[in-house]
Amino acid sequence: PGTGPVLAIESSCDETACAILSAEGVCLAQRVVSQDGHADFGGVVPEIAARAHLALLPGLVQATLKDADMAPQDIGFVAASTGPGLIGGLIVGASFAKGLALSLGKPFVAVNHVEAHALTARLPGLVPEGAAFPYLLLLVSGGHCQCIAVEGVGRYRKLGGTIDDAAGEAFDKVAKMLGLGWPGGPELEKLAQCGNPNAIPLPRPLMGRAGCDFSFSGLKTALSQKLAPYGLDPLPHQFAADLAASFQQAVADVVADRVSNALKMMPEAGLLVAAGGVAANSVLRARLEEVAADAGLRFAAPPLRLCTDNAVMVGWAALETCQEAADLGLPRPDDSTVRP
Ligand code: KG4
Numbered sequence: 001p002g003t004g005p006v007l008a009i010e011s012s013c014d015e016t017a018c019a020i021l022s023a024e025g026v027c028l029a030q031r032v033v034s035q036d037g038h039a040d041f042g043g044v045v046p047e048i049a050a051r052a053h054l055a056l057l058p059g060l061v062q063a064t065l066k067d068a069d070m071a072p073q074d075i076g077f078v079a080a081s082t083g084p085g086l087i088g089g090l091i092v093g094a095s096f097a098k099g100l101a102l103s104l105g106k107p108f109v110a111v112n113h114v115e116a117h118a119l120t121a122r123l124p125g126l127v128p129e130g131a132a133f134p135y136l137l138l139l140v141s142g143g144h145c146q147c148i149a150v151e152g153v154g155r156y157r158k159l160g161g162t163i164d165d166a167a168g169e170a171f172d173k174v175a176k177m178l179g180l181g182w183p184g185g186p187e188l189e190k191l192a193q194c195g196n197p198n199a200i201p202l203p204r205p206l207m208g209r210a211g212c213d214f215s216f217s218g219l220k221t222a223l224s225q226k227l228a229p230y231g232l233d234p235l236p237h238q239f240a241a242d243l244a245a246s247f248q249q250a251v252a253d254v255v256a257d258r259v260s261n262a263l264k265m266m267p268e269a270g271l272l273v274a275a276g277g278v279a280a281n282s283v284l285r286a287r288l289e290e291v292a293a294d295a296g297l298r299f300a301a302p303p304l305r306l307c308t309d310n311a312v313m314v315g316w317a318a319l320e321t322c323q324e325a326a327d328l329g330l331p332r333p334d335d336s337t338v339r340p
């Protein structure tokens with residue numbers, strides 16, 4: 001919309017990220033720091049995350065500008081995620097972005113973090129034939145597990161979501177029970193490669209039921225009961241691997257079933273898109289590809305670095321929402337107008 005390159009900041013959880021995109025959405029530079037300091041606690045500590053964003057952002061933004069060979073004045077506007085997420089980190093990122101915008105005399109644009117995940121697939125060149133509206137988005141991360149009908153910029157319809165844990169949360173908790181490091185998803189996937197996915201019977205919550213809600217807490221409990229006989233003793237490696245593989249299979253079965261229902265609820269969808277950290281899971285991706293193929297649809301998942309939290313998606317969502325606002329003759333989305 002003639003606003004020039006955007007410098008975007010993401011700080012809603014434990015990734016501190018900055019990216020610069022051209023007005024056309026070409027990524028000129030991007031950096032992500034996955035904060036350390038949380039692993040000892042087995043999860044993200046909001047206070048530590050907020051302080052780390054504060055310490056990391058100035059250097060990160062300078063380095064990203066240098067990567068793009070740009071001076072701050074070359075930026076057209078500044079964008080940041082302003083929610084949903086951990087409030088401390090969001091305040092740090094948004095205040096930093098606003099301060100930068102103010103000092104440069106450029107506009108500040110607020111971005112909804114979930115909307116940024118939802119629009120990532122539309123980044124130029126990402127999906128070979130493009131991601132035209134409408135499409136079905138499965139957002140599976142540490143904090144979210146939802147099926148969303150993406151009908152246009154700013155036009156989202158939640159078809160279903162988790163009634164307890166997010167999928168990533170379940171991966172992380174189960175990984176912890178198996179004595180793996182954090183974040184648990186990638187570690188669990190690695191261990192599952194040595195396991196038999198049919199070795200240990202586990203429930204498939206909500207599978208076969210109408211709608212596309214999700215539930216993972218019962219699956220987590222069922223798994224913890226399989227561990228009970230071992231008490232505090234270390235688990236035999238093969239048993240742990242079989243549990244990991246069986247859990248991953250159960251999640252993939254449930255998600256495939258729920259998404260296939262969601263596609264029936266949205267017959268107008270032209271594409272199935274997966275986003276969020278759990279979409280990095282290769283077993284899940286393979287199943288989603290099958291679900292899409294069964295419905296006669298293409299399947300697209302952003303590359304792993306764009307599936308997990310990053311600032312490229314924030315910059316892209318800022319460009320798309322500014323364009324949409326311009327098309328509708330509305331003011332640029334700032335933090336007073338950002339969609340909840
Ligand atoms: O989207 P994301 O980076 O952050 C938010 O939660 O917003 O997602 C992180 C989540 C974590 O729970 C992590 O364990 C999970 O994504 N994850 C995975 C894999 N890679 C990351 N879960 C399963 N398999 C993976 N390969």
Ligand code: ZN
Nearest residue numbers: 117141308309
């Ligand atoms: Zn996210």
